[in-house]
Amino acid sequence: MSDTNHALEARNITKRFGRVQALHGISLTLKPGEMLGILGDNGAGKSTLMKILSGYHAPTTGELLVKGEQVEFTSVDHARSFGIECVYQDLALVNTLSVYHNMFLNREVRHGASPFLNHKEMRERAAAALEDIGVNVPSVDEEVGMLSGGQRQAIAIARAVSSNARVLLLDEPLAAMGAREAGMIIALIERLKARGDVSLIMIAHNYAQTLDVADKVMMVQRGTCTFEGRSADTSVLELLDIVKREYRAAAQ
Template sequence: MDDALLRAEHVSKRFGPVSALTDVNLHVRRGEILGLIGDNGAGKSTLIKILTGYHQPDGGRLLVDGEPVTLKSVVHARSLGIETVFQDLAMVNDLPVYLNLHLNKELVHRPLPFLRRREMRRRAREALDSIGIDIPSVTAEVGLLSGGQRQAIAVARSVYSNAKLLLLDEPLAAMGAKESGLILRLLAELKQRGDLAIILIAHNYAQVVDVCDRVNLLQHGKITFDRAAADTSVAELLELVHAEYRLPPN
């Protein structure tokens, strides 16, 4: 029986004459953090958009829990438990934490269209506490929080939406050591739950080796490297990524 939560088999994607992906084979299991690395233009963004239903592949197939699926849209992917946190976070800075956690999922009284603010505050506090996110007040405006705290809230919102697979697009980009530490601790906490699969896209290979269980390298539209993080190193990953740019000897 296939133990992968998500599996991509021979996935390809073209944009006119350009082949973004040629033959991608990838899988991730529950309780596993898969690091996805590759140079700019390698096809990482295209692959993530296929896994989230934004693009449909031209070839190959996707399987969720061993069942073939055709992701018709982002909404369809979310209904299957596939959530993505992009670099822009899609947060509303002028709104408090608890309303950001409930964006497009607000609780309202019926039949009167009044927000159930007290209940949303309670659930937001519970959601943050359950995965160890230390936000002093759920009524604080998101725009006043640090970058690490905003990233943590974006992750919590996805987990709160009953995600099975969480795709994180450069969650540690442009963060200092303290803020990066917050997100790395959050990822470790989520991993301990055992019911969530995570794909982490990152350029910091030291962080990838430190936090991920496996590492996949995407080059020339396909996965060229798949190894346990414990069995590789930053030096090896750098060598693999940069080898193709080296000029041949005279």
């Protein structure tokens, strides 16, 4: 039965690339305002799952549902039309462009039907979008390449949210960040959760950070979900034990 209370649902998702099966029957549910952390080593299938949820790949078998409605995404833009946005590790920002130009990349505002950009409106709307989720930058006119890694990540997230995202997929948003910058992004994620209108899925390697910010976590190993539970009911040690068991089984 379909549940319209779920912002996003995946049922028994599999994915094959030729003879290689990357995913083996992955299922998940996500309520409005809820955050799921997906953990696992490189090559476990996390990114493949994210690309299916964002419309980049089609599943080989299985179903995707948005608010209880079964969907078959044909592209990333198609998924975006359902309010699903993905922020990848490369952020898709242009370092030589300003903050506000990056906020409106590929969706620039023009003066009516003319080919001329409405810079004033884009500046104002970019500043308002950043303020709305508590992102501080020196100026929306600043080149993105002059900002810190945490600020660039925050801009990419703000761009997705300002595109009316209802489900936000974050691919390793805390990777290669120091404690201060990671703390800034975690605070931003918590503010988004508090709004209640955006659901989040975060791929991560850091178990402690993920348990701290996510409502529930899923462990993916060799394309299979080996653990799923509420963050409050598990621990880093329990997750590490699951990984150790996999390593021992692989060594036999």
